[in-house]
Amino acid sequence: MLGRVNHVAIAVPDMEKGIAAYRDTLGATVSEVQKLPEHGVSVVFVELPNTKVELLEPLGENSPIAAFLEKNPSGGMHHICYEVEDILAARDQLKATGARVLGDGTPKIGAHGKPVLFLHPKDFFGTLIELEQV
């Protein structure tokens, strides 16, 4: 079911410092900041040869990463996103095994404009997993 690792998402409390660390200190190519108010985050993409890292900073009220940053004020790895071919088939297969899909199980349009679902971290050893149909 799992395809490519689409991205690893890292929550940062300060995007400017995050960009400086990945661009200047680590020497990676970092995109411009995209503000995604409908997702409650600002994001930059750290482009690696085989996948990308996304830095996420809270944007506006009720950001989905606000609680994570309260628990981890310095930031940290927030989730890993795997590509799937058919998100509804993946969802049904996962639910049949007892894995918990967050929300009501209906895919939402994610930050890349593609259908996404999140799986409960308690079913995957503390790792929040995003599935994205590509």
Added chain:
Amino acid sequence: MLGRVNHVAIAVPDMEKGIAAYRDTLGATVSEVQKLPEHGVSVVFVELPNTKVELLEPLGENSPIAAFLEKNPSGGMHHICYEVEDILAARDQLKATGARVLGDGTPKIGAHGKPVLFLHPKDFFGTLIELEQV
């Protein structure tokens, strides 16, 4: 400086359950267990098309992931490993910017038989970064 994402490492408290989740629930290809007593971990590789996820379980006394699992008993994302061409050049460039390299700065031979270094998570927003010379 940063090359490919070589792997994302996830610490799990129970390797058999970890394997079952990734192989049976998520439908990924998972390697046989490798015991690496000199590194204090058992490891399996979850093979994805563009990179791999490594599941780590403590092995023996003084495992380097024991403290992490005490803090995160369910497990969690432990580190991300980037490939670099020249680990000594990378180290010197990082130290020149003030980033902290763990240990005495001498690369050690990592779990893949290649020279590795770890960078201080406090300099990278709570993310433990491994650099591996490939």
